[in-house]
């Protein structure tokens with residue numbers, strides 16, 4: 263294979279069958295679409311190239327900077343494309359949570375601008391999400407920016423409708439699969455691929471399962487069920503089912519692909535595998551039960567065996583590779599990397615423990631602060647904290663707090679503590695964790711800093 267440019271190597275990724283003794287499905291053939299084998303390392307190569315390509319010449323003429331709201335694979339692909347075309351690239355994001363990707367972007371020459379997200383930033387004089395404002399600013403004509411706009415750009419979806427989808431059909435000998443299972447970030451890959459698979463043979467329905475992260479769980483690259491609604495190209499009508507996967511399940515799925523299938527998948531590939539097998543297992547069991555019934559009926563009628571049920575086919579997408587996520591795995595499952603298991607991790611807190619945590623409303627919190635002077639810890643990012651915070655609070659961003667707590671209680675047991683986060687979910691989880699660790703008086707601010715602001719309670723700015 264000989265190419266004039268690395269971008270010609272984008273697409274035509276392999277479709278690899280997962281051995282039935284690994285997934286255990288008896289009547290369904292399961293295939294992995296290995297988008298991780300795109301040249302820049304992920305399914306985002308297709309979207310990045312499709313969105314940037316038509317405007318590169320113009321950008322070179324005007325000396326524009328390529329800009330995208332991305333902290334991951336889209337940014338990586340665009341940084342490489344920008345470099346190849348002599349253009350600067352700027353990635354705008356709220357908190358970069360995967361340090362390996364941040365460092366890789368810097369190595370590729372990208373500029374990174376980190377902004378707080380909507381639920382984090384609470385400036386009452388400017389209640390709009392800073393990311394949205396930035397987005398609007400960039401979309402105005404005349405700026406020296408090539409804004410690829412992945413969350414709203416139909417060329418993102420189109421890259422998969424014209425590439426990923428037709429490739430799957432060709433590799434399945436001209437048939438669409440019965441199921442497509444894909445993680446949802448911008449929704450471009452699932453929407454575009456689903457569109458082509460469904461149009462291929464409208465008489466044979468393709469069932470599309472979208473996978474998202476569990477509420478307040480973090481799987482890098484995809485959204486949670488709450489966040490996904492905010493994406494412009496997300497259309498709930500695309501999916502027959504939207505199911506959530508926890509970070510632990512994603513890592514379990516990833517381990518199976520790594521250790522049994524020879525596939526160097528990252529966490530979202532693992533989430534897709536895990537979600538696919540979980541979704542298909544009940545269908546498979548039903549097929550087996552129906553086959554037994556049919557066989558009994560056929561034998562009764564003719565004294566002959568019933569026909570084997572028709573084999574069906576499912577495809578899931580492996581989005582990227584594992585190497586960038588070793589820190590993510592170290593944090594959540596250190597035992598997999600030969601380290602002692604994490605005793606005090608927020609992920610290990612159960613729903614029952616969260617329900618048992620002490621949660622107080624704004625008025626009660628104000629009274630408690632005035633009377634008992636608890637240590638108020640604000641778990642939001644530094645930009646959001648700088649914009650507005652509770653007077654006297656200290657800022658320890660949640661990832662750092664997680665690290666601190668892993669080593670044991672980071673303050674004395676006699677020190678009462680009030681935890682605050684954007685909407686009160688993370689703080690309740692940490693309050694439950696600290697309670698489990700033996701702290702006698704840690705409370706979580708119900709509804710978080712948003713509720714505090716909405717109640718008109720005072721906030722100060724640095």
Ligand SMILES: Cc1ncc(COP(=O)(O)O)c(C=O)c1O
Nearest residue numbers: 446447448449450451483530581
């Ligand atoms: C690692 C990873 N997996 C899955 C996805 C989801 O893809 P899409 O944005 O097409 O929904 C992304 C998107 O950025 C990603 O980075």
